[in-house]
Amino acid sequence: MSDSLIAGLDQTQLLGLYHSLVLTRAAEERLEMLQKQGHVTGEIYRSIGQEAGAAGAAFALNRQTDGTGDFLAPTVRAAGALFLFGGELVDFFRQYMGRATGPTEGKEANIHWVDFQKGIIGPVSPLGTMLEVMAGITLSFKVRGESRVGMVFCGDDASSTGAWHEGLNFSAVQRCPLILMVEANQWAFSTATRKNTRVRSFTEKAAGYGIGSESVDGTDVMAVYEAVSRAAKRARAGKGTQMVELRYYRRLGYAQHDPQDYVDPDELAMWVDRDPIDLFERRILEEGWAAESVLHKIRIRAEEECKLVAEQATGEPVPDGREAVKGVYTDTITQHPWTRTDGPYRRDGSELNT
Ligand SMILES: Cc1ncc(C[n+]2csc(CCOP(=O)(O)OP(=O)(O)O)c2C)c(N)n1
Ligand SMILES: [Mg+2]
Known part of the structure; x- marks a missing residue:
């Protein structure tokens, strides 16, 4: 690769993006293994097929560790964004295994933790409510005249809750610098999204609130990165709340207990063919941004990293009653x-x- 930038990214950054994708997949695969071994007491929610949405979006923001950067409220299917914001991999495993050493000290078995310095606001369970929380946070950025944005992830089903609409309307009216990432994975439990809403694209809902929006192929990490970069630029320029819809598919059941027997196998196969990691690998190789041997090393490093920290977390105690x-x-x-x-x-x- 020459010194030229691709969408404003140099080779190190492009490979960082690739690392983020493979790290997310490796972490979730390791978690699944730990669950089968009986170390994870609760459910796990895979983001396979959705990794590019989380990574591409978070990569486009200003991530700091001293409390001066942008803010992120991920969903459980956006762990990749959490890692990019500095969420520790070892804490991811500690949380799911209820370890006393984790950020919530074993009180919950998911990624619901907060780190104000890093700008991480763990999600609360009632769907849609993080929009209201982030509307408040981003309103404070605006009032203080800071050039900061807040990003909220939410599922497509979450857009049918009252909190989602109230939060979005408030944020739109106040012109809060908030970026709403709609994870349009086409399912909510076993209910198809088309049975949940009359709109074909969530950007139609954005129009109803008078905010800017874009719909993007959520399996294409570069397209996501570029769309969110544009959204963040608009939000920082005082143009208010923005929505980015990620079009992709929930390739596994809602959680591990769900056999997905309501899914059309041909439809699923089509989305397996559009795997975001495979697509990005192909692009990197075709464009000559890096050699396969380099990608191979990154994959091995991510897997090793997950194995090591998972072992560390497994060896740590659960809290005393x-x-x-x-x-x-x-x-x-x-x-x-x-x-x-x-x-x-x-x-x-x-x-x-x-
Ligand atoms: C207000 C509210 N109603 C119901 C639930 C129960 N619930 C948890 S996840 C879920 C489906 C989520 O679907 P979606 O938002 O599309 O996210 P996905 O699982 O597809 O990522 C529901 C109904 C909840 N958490 N909050
Ligand atoms: Mg969904």
Whole structure:
């Protein structure tokens, strides 16, 4: 590759983008293995086929670790964006295995954690509500005259909730520098998106709120990167809230328990053929941005990295029953988590049955 930039990215950055894709896939595959081994007590939600949406979007933002950068609220299917924002890989494994060493100290088994310095706002479970949270955060950027944006990921089904509409309307009216990433993966549990909404593209909903929008092939990491770069530029220039729709497919069931027997196999096969990692690899090789041997090394490095940190996290402890209920905001007597063998305790640590 010559010194010329591709969409403003140099070779190191292009390979960083590739690394992000393969790291996400490797991390989720490792997680699946840990679940089969009984180390993960809850569910896991794969983003296979959607990795380019998360990586391309986060790559286009200003990621800092000192509290001065852009903000991100990922969904569970946007772990790649979380990693790019500095979310530690080891914490990803700690969280899913409920380890005391994880950011939430074993209180939940997912990526719902917060790091203000890195700009990470872990999602809360009620769908659509992160739009309202991020509208507030980005309004504060605007009021302070800071050139910062906040990105919210949400599934296509989330757009049918009241919170989504209220949050989006507020953000639009206030011209908040918020970028809404709609993960149009065509499914919500076993309900096809076409049974959830009359619109063919979520950009039609954007028009209803008077905000800028683009629809992009979510399997094409460069196209996502370029669309989000444009959206971020508009948001920073005071043009207010923006939407980017990611068109792709939820290639596995909702979570591990879902056999996906309601999916048309031919439709699924078509999307397997449009695998975002394969597509980007082909492009890199065709354009001569890097050799296959370089890509191979990056893949091996990502897999090794996941193996190492997963082993580290597996060896770490789950919280003691008394610790697990600390910091939970209730004064009622708390039953001990079902994963623990001891307890139950009162919040002051004394045993309930004494
Ligand atoms: C307000 C609200 N209603 C229902 C749920 C239960 N729920 C969790 S995930 C989900 C489907 C999500 O579909 P989508 O937003 O398309 O995301 P995907 O799983 O396809 O990534 C539902 C209905 C919830 N979390 N919040
Ligand atoms: Mg969906």
